[in-house]
Amino acid sequence: MKKIYVFLTALLSICMLNAQTFKFYYKDAEIKDNVEIVPQAGGSSTDFIDIENITSQDITFKVQIVKEKMAENADVMMCFGEDCLAVTTSPAKTLKANERMSNHFDLVYNYVDDVQSEVRVNMLTEDEQLIQTFLVKYVRSTAAINSVQNDKNVLLSAVAQPNPATNAVSVAYSVPAKYQTAQLIVRNSLGSVIKAQNVKVGVNGKVTLNVSELANGVYFYSIVSEGATLITKKLIVKH
Numbered sequence: 739m740k741k742i743y744v745f746l747t748a749l750l751s752i753c754m755l756n757a758q759t760f761k762f763y764y765k766d767a768e769i770k771d772n773v774e775i776v777p778q779a780g781g782s783s784t785d786f787i788d789i790e791n792i793t794s795q796d797i798t799f800k801v802q803i804v805k806e807k808m809a810e811n812a813d814v815m816m817c818f819g820e821d822c823l824a825v826t827t828s829p830a831k832t833l834k835a836n837e838r839m840s841n842h843f844d845l846v847y848n849y850v851d852d853v854q855s856e857v858r859v860n861m862l863t864e865d866e867q868l869i870q871t872f873l874v875k876y877v878r879s880t881a882a883i884n885s886v887q888n889d890k891n892v893l894l895s896a897v898a899q900p901n902p903a904t905n906a907v908s909v910a911y912s913v914p915a916k917y918q919t920a921q922l923i924v925r926n927s928l929g930s931v932i933k934a935q936n937v938k939v940g941v942n943g944k945v946t947l948n949v950s951e952l953a954n955g956v957y958f959y960s961i962v963s964e965g966a967t968l969i970t971k972k973l974i975v976k977h
Contacts, residue, residue, distance in 0.1 A: 759797060759869050760861055763788040772873035777847055782897055782971045783876070784817075786844045787859075791833035799869065801828045801843070802860040806873070809853035813901070815974070817844050822902070822956060822974045830864050845874065846972060848897055852878040894969055896922070896961050902974035905950040909959060915940030917963040922947075924959045924973065937961070949975050 762769040764787050777783035791797050803816055803826050815822055818831070819842055833839060845857070855876040861869040896911045913920045917939050924933035924947065932952070935945055952975045960970040 759791070759793055761790040761792050762859075762872055763790070769872050772875060774875045774877050775847075776878060777849060777876055782849075783847045784844050784972065785847070786841050788838055788840045789833065789843055789861075790838040791836060794835050796832060796834050798830050798832045798864050800830055800862040800864065800866060802826060802862055802866075803845070804858040804860065805855075806858050807854070807856040809849060809851055809855045809876075811851075811899075812847070812849040812853075812855050812876075813899075814845055814847045814855070814857050815902070817846060817972070818842060822846065822972060827862070827866070847876055848899070848901060849876070854878075894961070896959065896969050896971060898959060898971065898973050901972075902976040903949050904975075904977055905948070906946055907949055907973065908944055908946045910942070910944045911937055911961060912942045913937060913939045913961060913963070913968070917968075920961055920963045920968075922959065923962050924957055927956050927958075932957075939963075949973075950977075 762773075764773050764775065764785065766788075769787070773787075775783070775785050778785075801816060803814065805814060805826075808814075816828065817823065818828065845859075847855070847857075849855070857874045857876070858871060859874060860871045863869060893912050894914055896909055898907050898909045900907065909922060911922065920937050920939050922933075922935045922937050922945055923931055925931055933947055935947070937943055937945060954976050955974075957973040957975060958970055959973050961968045
């Protein structure tokens with residue numbers, strides 16, 4: 739009798755593992771085993787993935803990202819709202835029965851070239867047992883690659899590394915020559931400017947900023963020209 743009970747318990751566990759608990763969506767299209775994302779131009783891409791609890795019970799879970807295949811100098815982090823994590827496994831989150839988390843969970847992918855990267859997203863229980871998984875493939879379209887290769891001088895970009903930053907952060911940038919002047923601006927989450935530095939136009943440049951005096955949190959860095967914001971990205975400070 740005891741052997742039968744153990745067998746049934748094991749069988750039930752297998753069935754629960756195979757049962758679908760979540761559905762995932764990228765741009766409202768359901769993700770099955772994997773999803774291909776063409777990164778946004780400029781060296782950094784923020785992409786939202788919706789998570790839906792399709793069961794009739796509340797579920798507490800963790801999200802884990804595994805960098806399975808990364809291009810050189812590429813990196814990825816996950817964010818929940820304005821809370822971007824330097825770790826690869828999130829704190830526990832809870833979704834109510836049949837609730838869909840929309841425009842709240844995103845992956846921030848920083849890159850410097852067009853080599854494909856692959857990141858696995860695992861949904862875990864509170865004790866970090868696997869529930870479900872899917873693969874994110876970062877690819878570049880032929881048109882986007884040709885555009886970068888054929889017109890490098892006019893590519894607008896800004897990439898902060900390391901991100902998250904502790905004491906200092908270097909921002910590699912490129913501003914097209916059609917702009918007369920440009921500045922690198924850093925703002926806090928309230929939109930207040932806390933750092934500003936002039937940058938050159940028509941060249942690929944790099945500036946290093948001291949962030950050791952900034953509090954832990956989410957900041958935003960932008961390239962601004964003549965009062966217009968050309969590009970804005972997230973910067974995480976974590977001491």
